[in-house]
Amino acid sequence: MSGRREVGAPFVVPGPCGVAVRDRLKHLTAEDEKVLRLVGDHLGGLACPDLKMRCAAGLEHDTEQWAERKRALTQASSSRWAGSITKATHDQWALARRSRLAHIQSLQAGVRTITRRLSLPVGEAGSKRAPGGYRGKREWFAKTRRLHVLTDRLQAARADWEAGRVHVVRGGKRLLNTRHHLQTAQLSEEQWRMRWQAGRRFLAADGESGKRFGNETIRVTPGGEVSIKLPTPSAYLANAPHGRYVLASTVAFTHRGEQWRDRIQANRAVACRIHEDTARGRWYVTASWTIPPVKTASLAAARAGGVLGVDTNADHLAAWRLDAHGNPVGKPLRFDYGLSGTAQHRDAQIRHALIRLLHFAERHHLAIAIDDLDFTAETTREKHGCRTKFRNLISGMPTSRLRARLMSMAADLGITIIAVDPAYTSKWGAQHWQRHRTAQARSGIPGCAEPRQDSLPLSP
Template sequence: MLEDRLIRERADWEAGRVRVVRGGKRLARNRHNLQAVQLTEGQWRKRWEVERWFLTADGESGKRYGNETIRVTPDGEVSLKLPATLARLANAKHGRYVLTDAVVFHHRGAEWADRINANRAVAYRIHLDVERGRWYLTASWTIPPVKAIPLDQVRRGGLIGVDTNADHLAAWRLDEHGNPCGEPLRFFYDLSGNAQHRDAQVRHALTRLLRWAVRHSLSIAIEDLDFAAEKTREKHGRRKRFRKLISGMPVSKLRARLVSMAAELGITIVAVDPAYTSKWGAEHWQKPMVTPHRKPTRHDAAGIAIGRRALGHRIRRRTAPPHDDQSDRRGHRTAQAAGAARGREGTRPRIPGPRTRSAQTGYGANAGDQDAQHRSERPTEPVQLTLSP
């Protein structure tokens, strides 16, 4: 069978016969059955010619708005890159021809806007609809399959903890041991105005967040929030202000947008349990992260709590060391240490001799006796110290 088909194809090629029907086989057969399809010869001829009136261009990632030949801006402006022979017809810079009317994508317009703002490839096709007598522009793209990555691989190198709020995203970078790195960042958005303005604000905030993650090759940890059943009066009673606050948070939109945009950029998203992240983050991390040049909010501290939960660490910091007025002074550090750090839970080694220059010989003999201190555990070895006169 294959040999017979090869012989026929070679015969057509040698004879210059092309067996391709522009517009489809169905339109070609309708020419011989005009009465059955209720068409005149002129109407059929128009459809036949329209099937050849189209312009298409494949997209390319990295180009401005994802396509260099047919470019569509976020405002809906359509421009064509003319060839050199038609450059005299250009009405814009760089040999481009800008169409008069703007386009609007009602179906999956949000996904299209996310792609062109990230300069991802989008293919366009301009064609004429004979029945409606209107020109249409169709956008298409390929969605890469989402890959499941092991959690250990995601945690390697740290990640970014993101706290979702009504008007901004509070993010803080953490290393693989749960230590906050650098300064916290806030990505603000304004949800007032019309739907297009709100959509653009959310998209702009997520774009800046994803660019930060791509720059450092990090994953993103975010709360798995769902206020669908938690904004009713039966849940919060007369707390009208709080119910209005959580109702205005674009939780589902942010989550759907973040997942789709991250999949295009190859960024992994980790969803964690949102229970008590803001409360415990403010309790254990807000005050210790204060510096003369940094005043973190409870939302920034919640980002640390979310990141530590995604890394598998406890949100609570280590127990603070004893006060300065106790004999052994400061103990172990409160900052998170690496898992392989030796002696990180041990006490400070006893140094023989007086603790201060003004102390006389013989003082501080019981400094190594940890039974006398307010500790949660007894020492592993009792220390016996003999002082010479």
């Protein structure tokens, strides 16, 4: 056991802390779309210089500068719109700051790996824990040059981090770079311009507790009527009292509609956002709110009724029902999903697999135990060298999205999620279960292998 790290204790995963629902704004008139674009473009034009000021302030930013920015925005919009813009600016700056730190950590991992492999003799074999030396002198020389490139990038990233500099683009860097590759993206300049303008619009309002229907700026009534408080320069467009514009479309929020309706009828905070999908020519409204943390059951209580052990793979979820001691019971289960096609198709595949998994756990009143996987440190291309297929396999596994969806969907069904340290699970299974299970499958012997009360980390 020398050189092996200590296996972390399993723990019950807390539930989600927020909810977001979306519905389409159907049957909008030409005047409705014109007003939405005018207001969104005007507020987006205010958000751009505000983001520039926040980035320029860097680590020296304080509450006085925040108040000064908000006062300047209030004159061109309103106090509530100004508050929403400044909050969105701070969130975007903080996200870019966290992304810069993650980039630094990725560069550090790459530099460490190359430095180690360069120190080894050419052609030296690696192990399961660490890669060996490079295969030939040509590759060794190429990696020395790449080491200098990564070192320079790391120094620049560290300098930005220490100075508080971030690099952000309203509308997204990916869409900005698409402007130079319109033929590859199969877009015309006009189509790209429409997406760019839609991505830079600002039509989002924070929820306000105690206000009517939970929001004074973008308000959605229980009947589904959507209205917007127009900024001061656009007040002449109002078609309702108090400078408001009421859209011809209504929304219903079929998913979690009862929860949303209960909140707005109690005047509890609900944030709203309106955006345009230019590819489909549709408009959507999204309502979101925070929920109190759900009191999770203890680990002993979660395991009392049995556990469904789940393993995440590249194209399926492998599951097996476990007894109180962690021994497999019955036959293993497999829930397939595909990761090809568009992002919407991949997302639907993951949801479908999770739904089948959760319905099985609900029918048998089981908690779910799943590996606490995190492949952020494994995505560096330097660790796996020329094993491009394996690198693509690791990078393609949707661990973060799968984890988030599993937590949210399990909370709705009242299913407890247990996170288990994945260290040495492959060796543990090969030592205690793989040989026995394979022998049973080949010989056709019914039943289970001799149970072992110390066979899995879930056992007490």
